[in-house]
Amino acid sequence: MTAADNPFLPTFGTSPPMLAGRDDVVARFEHAFARGPQHPDYTMLITGVRGSGKTVLLNEAEDAALRLGWRVISMSASVRDLCRLVTNAALQHLREADNGEPSRRVSSVSVMGVGVEWNERPATQIAEVDLRSALTALAANVAADSTGLLLTVDELQAVSQSEATELAVTVQHITRRELLPVAFVGAALPEIDETLLVDRGMTFFQRCARARLTPLLPDDTAAALRQPIQQAGGRIDDVALGHLVGASGGHPFTIQLLGYHTWEMATPGARIIATHAAAGAMEADHVLLEQIVKPIWSGLSDMDRSFLWAMSLDEADSEMSLIAERIERSPNYAQTYRRRLIDVGAIEPAGRGKVRFGYPQMRSWLRSQR
Ligand SMILES: Nc1ncnc2c1ncn2[C@@H]1O[C@H](COP(=O)(O)OP(=O)(O)OP(=O)(O)O)[C@@H](O)[C@H]1O
Ligand SMILES: [Mg+2]
Incomplete structure (x- = not known):
């Protein structure tokens, strides 16, 4: 049996092939x-x-x-x-x-x-x-x-x-x-x-x-990937699925992007194994970087960028007080930049006094630029 067209739709505002976890x-x-x-x-x-x-x-x-x-x-x-x-x-x-x-x-x-x-x-x-x-x-x-x-x-x-x-x-x-x-x-x-x-x-x-709306749970993420693949006549093995679930972090748009590119890697036939998933994930990362992360970056001021450089030193969520220290500015000053960066989607609030990257790809990309 030949597989049908790619079932995933990585576009904003369009209903997914399977609405998982909601x-x-x-x-x-x-x-x-x-x-x-x-x-x-x-x-x-x-x-x-x-x-x-x-x-x-x-x-x-x-x-x-x-x-x-x-x-x-x-x-x-x-x-x-x-x-x-x-x-x-x-x-x-x-x-x-x-x-x-x-x-x-x-x-x-x-x-x-x-x-x-x-x-x-x-x-x-x-x-x-x-x-x-x-x-x-x-x-x-x-x-x-x-x-x-x-x-x-x-x-x-x-x-x-x-x-x-x-x-x-x-x-x-x-x-x-x-x-x-x-x-x-x-x-x-x-x-x-x-x-x-x-x-x-x-x-x-x-x-x-x-x-x-919190990230989808791993089981729901797996369903959001597996079900459309099967319905379109494809198949995905457990290792490949586990890889995609982990790479998505449960983020719905990223799930669609990963599903889409992984399917493309496995055509024709759509028998998805780990190598397809790994290649699909790289492609999805690349798309997120080119279509979202870099456009955000190009619209930022030098000070906005210093703030993000300071964040890229952390492995996980960043403390505002530490960022202020790293950019050598007062906590109040840092707050102004925090607000602006949230507004453009570069970062998100992560609980009291903390922030995180809106897209984790930004951290790895910044690190690769150093
Ligand atoms: N529960 C879900 N399961 C699988 N995919 C989903 C789910 N919810 C949304 N998606 C997919 O995620 C993508 C983004 O969805 P949507 O446009 O509704 O996000 P949004 O929160 O409105 O984003 P924005 O803030 O940028 O407007 C779409 O491709 C959509 O099909
Ligand atoms: Mg929207």
């Missing part, structure tokens, strides 16, 4: 949608590092809502005018509901640059169409149909303070105070805990139930 998160929002606004998971915030599978989970939530016949508004906060776009999307849904059209997903892309007006229905006419009135009208509409509305916002860490406040106040009012069926799932990088969420005006987001 059943608990999926079950949480499915239960919440079924139970209604009083369920604690009805408003949820998913956080995780780049490539941990946040966008994919938002897509899962949207699919679950659509299966229930709900309306869906799917936004990415990296667009400007988030609240305006949510308003437009709500108006779009209202118009479709008026026309008896079936529920669907309206995304930021589909309403971008489209000025939607809603004035056909005098009975329900709204004097000034702001976010609150549009969403409230839509919430009442879906409630009357005994369905619901799901609002998802991706890249929430990129939203401006003022837009976040407006959104929070509105959804808080509709879902928590009026108990109307508007569910919310947001996704953000973990840094949101230190940026948007520290603000006092952000009670709504602070009170959202949390799903923190």
Whole structure:
């Protein structure tokens, strides 16, 4: 039997061939949608590092809502005018509901640059169409149909303070105070805990139930690799699989990258053994280095780079106090650079007073440059 096409898809935002290790998160929002606004998971915030599978989970939530016949508004906060776009999307849904059209997903892309007006229905006419009135009208509409509305916002860490406040106040009012069926799932990088969420005006987001995406467990990682390989008519031996599981560190994007390149090494036939896995892992490392690590590096200042050089001396997570010493600057000064480096994805917080590389490839690459 010849193997089919490569089943792995190392691209951001696309659903994997097998969604491994996230059943608990999926079950949480499915239960919440079924139970209604009083369920604690009805408003949820998913956080995780780049490539941990946040966008994919938002897509899962949207699919679950659509299966229930709900309306869906799917936004990415990296667009400007988030609240305006949510308003437009709500108006779009209202118009479709008026026309008896079936529920669907309206995304930021589909309403971008489209000025939607809603004035056909005098009975329900709204004097000034702001976010609150549009969403409230839509919430009442879906409630009357005994369905619901799901609002998802991706890249929430990129939203401006003022837009976040407006959104929070509105959804808080509709879902928590009026108990109307508007569910919310947001996704953000973990840094949101230190940026948007520290603000006092952000009670709504602070009170959202949390799903923190940690690396996949080894068994789930193995399943995420083995199952797509087998389904595509290939095979992988235990040694090769063990190698890939270890090399991935349970990071979902890296899993797809490793799966993809290892499969390529073993074509045609896709009988994957250790040599394919080793070659695939080298290729995946190379891709991570060229497509992610080096582009991050090239955008950094000399001081940012000194910070990372200082980190590369450590075998594991780095102590901020030690980095400050190594770069011969005050702890406060080092904090400023820490923040900037987190923002560009070069490093991640690693618990109290510690940081780690966003991509371990950066450490080995820096060391090879010395
Ligand atoms: N549970 C999973 N099992 C296997 N692969 C996964 C899983 N979750 C995500 N992936 C894969 O990982 C890659 C990254 O997923 P996704 O784009 O959702 O990450 P993200 O957290 O949104 O990243 P970013 O912060 O950069 O937007 C995709 O190729 C996706 O198919
Ligand atoms: Mg994403």
